[in-house]
Amino acid sequence: MIHAKTRWNVTRLGHENEELAAQLSKQLKLPALVARLLVQRGIRSAEEAHLFLNAGEDRLHDPYLLKDMDKAVARIRKAVEHDERVRIYGDYDADGVSSTTLMTYLFRELGLKFDHYIPHRTIEGYGLNDRAIDMAHELGVTLIVTVDTGISAVEQIAYANSLGIDVVVTDHHEPPAILPQALALVNPKQEDCPYPFKGLAGVGVAFKLATAMLERPPIEWTDIYALGTIADLMPLTDENRILVRYGLEQLKRTEKPGFRALADVAGIDLTRVTSTNIAFGMAPRINAAGRLAHANQSVELLVADNDDSALASAHALDALNKERQQVVEAIVEEAKAQWADKCLAAQEAGKPEPSVIVLAGEGWNAGVVGIVASKFIEWHYKPTLILGIDAQTGMCKGSARSIDGYDLHAALTECDALLDHYGGHQAAAGMSLHRDQLEAFETRLCELADQWLQPDDWIPKTTIDLACTIEEATIEVLEQLALLEPFGIGNSPPKLLLQQTDIADKRTMGKESKHLKLTLGGGKRLLDAVGFGLGHLAERLTEGAQAQLVGELAMNEWNGQRKAQFMIHDLSVAQLRLVDLRAEQSPMQAFRQLIESNKIDPAQALIVAASSAWREAGIEAAGDAASQLVIASYEDWQQANIEGKRTLLLLGKPSLRELAGIIRSCVRLESVYALYSQPKSTGRQGRAASGGTGMPGREHFAQLYQTLRRVGPLQDSERSQRLAVMLDWPVETVEFMVNVFIELELVEIRSDMLTLPVSPAKRELTESPAYRKRMHAAEEEKILYASAKELGAWLTEQTQASRTQHHMIEQEEGVAVS
Structure with a gap:
């Protein structure tokens, strides 16, 4: 399960x-x-x-609806006319790089004398800084045009003004309460800006400035627009949808060496490029330079004018991206350990886990901490802030990612007094502060989460567009869905629910078996399914089990062959997973090997032994791991801590009644390990007398009674032995059957002789206590020693009954049920 x-x-x-x-x-x-x-x-x-499917450039908004656009255009035209030296001031992420690149193309077109400047992420940090402004002044710069930054640079722009440098700000970040005194502030998110679409990326604002300057939308630069907009997770609605669609078409036939080289190292076929290729192939490589080196390397790639230099830059970025992945993995491991320590400390203090994850470490690269935060959101679904600490200065720089309902920008604003600098959006933000403020910062963030978020907000939700079967997951359907592209934020790829599919095959793939590959069966078709990062589920899946999967339909192309493939986002299996080890000759030896293999998570396992003797043997077999395990017996399991247990190990033959009770109490149970031996065969005689079930049938009782009538009376002390020889049945079976007859008064013992009454009353076998007890035991053994499929089905029935009961209790108590 x-x-x-x-x-x-x-x-x-x-x-x-x-x-x-x-x-x-x-x-x-x-x-x-x-x-x-x-x-x-x-x-x-x-x-x-x-309009949604076919809108063109005639549906783009007038750039002059952006507040101060007229001032920005006039000042740049003045710079052209007077041959002034202009500096583009950008940001180091993919949107900032794209914005800088687009502005470079524009200024080249205008014939401006210009250069660009992007601060070093680690050394200088985000946004304008006085040193950079001083260097611009020394070079004779009289106009700075910011892209994807500047809306919060109150002091820095005031300093630039004091040096006689005009500043035109183009930005899309949330404006602070106090705005800088720039010559022009072009940002659609200003309260008094009438621009109808607030979802522009930094590159989008730059594009609108270019449109105003050229008096036409520069469609030839929409490939740059698409890169920045998709990388910055802006909504693909309104004019973003129009321009990104144009951008994808531009990429399919691009003449820009930088994009061709970038696609080459990322393994992207530009003739079939999609928004997904940009998000997961191009954007990470463009971002890698700003994270680990300097974002200028990415700008140089995108403005390259020949294939050789572009390919060299692209390979350099690809190498940085691989290095970035290694750096992220190292920080993730340290952050995991730090979070585990925080949770343990909270538990020992009798407090709940922190509502917001705030983790900081010396030497953590501030350029990649946002990626780490995103991973923690996926694992824990809590607002997460990851910060790198400068050991010498004590300053922390970090990135944050959030969940629905928790506005990061609003939260950071509430913590303004603790921060040196901050900026961002509802879902993502950056900040800097001294390490001495970290504890108070974390406390305040957690308080805000507890105030703002309701119980339902802590549960991640997936909205599913359509439920379908494997027969409907075809290339034809995929081609129909493509009409809705480009997909991204605000226009997500349709999420499909594949119902009642059979797992025909399973395996892991990729480095360290991180990914899951399934073959799904249903009807007459098979469908491949891939789950990135889901390789850990392989051991918990059973071939033949029915599953429900949520994900997206994608095209898999290999060696000229095209077929539909399902990309798994989430899955559920209602059937309990049974690991059948009943064929093992030594259950205790199998238990020891299982514990030594580390396949069982001690925190999630409950081991129930057949008796106190089995329990003691289990503790001895577990060795050092015993202290981490909950090992109970059927007599005392109710006193054990079973909350949150997902794995149940049956050590020795269980009691069916107690087993049902345990399963119904473990409401999160997913797997059961059966570690008890199959009964030894009773041979031909036993099977003849019991039908192979351990319980004689009515025909056997009739046969025995007829034999007694024919050969009786019999010496009581020899009755079972003689009858067993006559019938070729086991003595134990005959003795049980005779006792049933005695209880039903169908035979009687007189003077040590077993005889039949003259006129016995007609009785039902079930009136005999011995018969009922034996019948119950036979039914129990029939389940305990059934085939793996039948035993698994019975276990699943008990689990589903538990879920139903738990659901009813929660509803009565008014608890939200997931």
């Missing part, structure tokens, strides 16, 4: 929306599937649908 990581919510259109989807399908000649997805995305008319 595997529980889903998130709460699944399958979208239901309802009758009215189904009719609307049918209308759109008919009017626009769209596949029904696409029409339904459009309605789910809020499309209410054929006109809206047409």
Whole structure:
């Protein structure tokens, strides 16, 4: 059994929306599937649908709707006319690099005398700084145009003004309460800015400035627009959708050496490029320079004018990206240990885990801590801040990632007095502070989380667009879904729920077996499914088990072959996983090997032994690991701590009644290990008398009774032995059957002789206590020694009964159930 990581919510259109989807399908000649997805995305008319699918540059907003755009254009034109020296001041992330690149193309087109400056992430940090402004002044710069930065640089812009340098700010970050006194502030998020779309990236604002300067949208630069917008996780709605779509088309036929080289090292076929290729192939390499070296390397790639220099830059970025992955892995391991220590300390103090994860370490590279924070969000679903500490100065620089309902920018604003600098959005932010403030900072962030977040906010949710079967997961359906591209934030790839699929095959793949590869069966088709980072689930999956999977349909191309492939985001298996070790000759030896293999997580395991003697033997077999394990017997398991146990080990033959009680009490149970031996065969005689079940049938009782009538009376002391020889049955079986007859008064003992009454009353076998006890034992053994499939089904039934009971209790208590 595997529980889903998130709460699944399958979208239901309802009758009215189904009719609307049918209308759109008919009017626009769209596949029904696409029409339904459009309605789910809020499309209410054929006109809206047409614009969503086909809108062009005529639907772009007027750049002069951006506040101060007129001032920015006028000042740059003045610089052109007077041959002034201008500096582009950018940022070191992929959006900042893209913005700097686009502005470089613009200033080249305008014939400006210019250069660009991006601060070193580790040495200088984010945003404008006085030293950089001094260097610009020394070179005779009279105008600084910022891209993807500047909206918070109040003091720095005031300093630039004092040196006679004008500053035009183009930015998209959240404006602070006090704005800098720049000559122009171009940012759609300003309260008094009438621009209708607030979702522009930094490169988007730069593009709008270029549009105003050139008096046309520079479609030829939309490939740069697409890179920055997708990398910065901006919504692919409104004009972002239009321009990113143009950008993807530009990339398919690009003449820019930098993009061709970048695609080459990332293994991207530009003729089939998608937003996903940009997000996971291009953007990480562009970001790598700013994280580990200097972002200028990325700008040099994107503005390269020949293939040789571009390819050299691309290979350098690829090497940095691989190094970045190693750095991230090292920090992740240290951060995991630090978080475990914090949780243990909270537990020992009788307190809950911190509501916000705040981790800091000396030497942690501030350029990659945002990636680490994203991983912690995925694992723990809590707002996370990861900071690198400068051991000499004590200054911390970090990045934060958040969950729905917790606004990072608002939280950092509440902590303003503790911070040297901060900026960002609801979901991502950066900050710097002294290490002496860390404890108070963490405390305040946790207090805000406890105030702002409701119980339901702590549960990650997955909205599912459609439920389908394997038969529907085809290339044809994939091609229909492609009509909704480009996919990204605000226009996510349709999430599908594959229902009741059979796991035909499973294996791991990739470095250290981190990834999962499944072959799914259902009906007459097979479908490959891949789960990145899900390799750890392989051991918990059983071939033949039924699973439900949530994910996306993708195209897998290999050696000229194209086929649909399912990309797994989440999965659940309702069946309890049975690890059947009943064939082992020595259950205790198998138990010892299992513990030594470290396949069992002690914190999640409950071991129940057949008796106190089995329990003592189990403790001895577990060795040093025994102190970490909960090992109980069927007499005392109710006193054991079973909360949160996901693995149950049955050490020795269990009591079925007690086993059912244990399973129903372990509401999170996923796996059961059966460590008890199969009974030795009773041979031909035993099977003849019991039908192979351990319980004689009615026909056997009838045969014995007829034999007694024929040969009786019998000496009581010899009855079972003589009858066993006559019938070729085991003595024990005959003795049991005779005792049943005695209890039912169908035979009687007189003067040490077993005789039959003259007129016995008609009785049912089930009236005999001995018969009922033996029948119950036979039924128990039938389950305990059933096939693995049958035993697994019985265990799953008990688990489902437990879930139902737990669900009812929670509903009565008013608890939200996931």
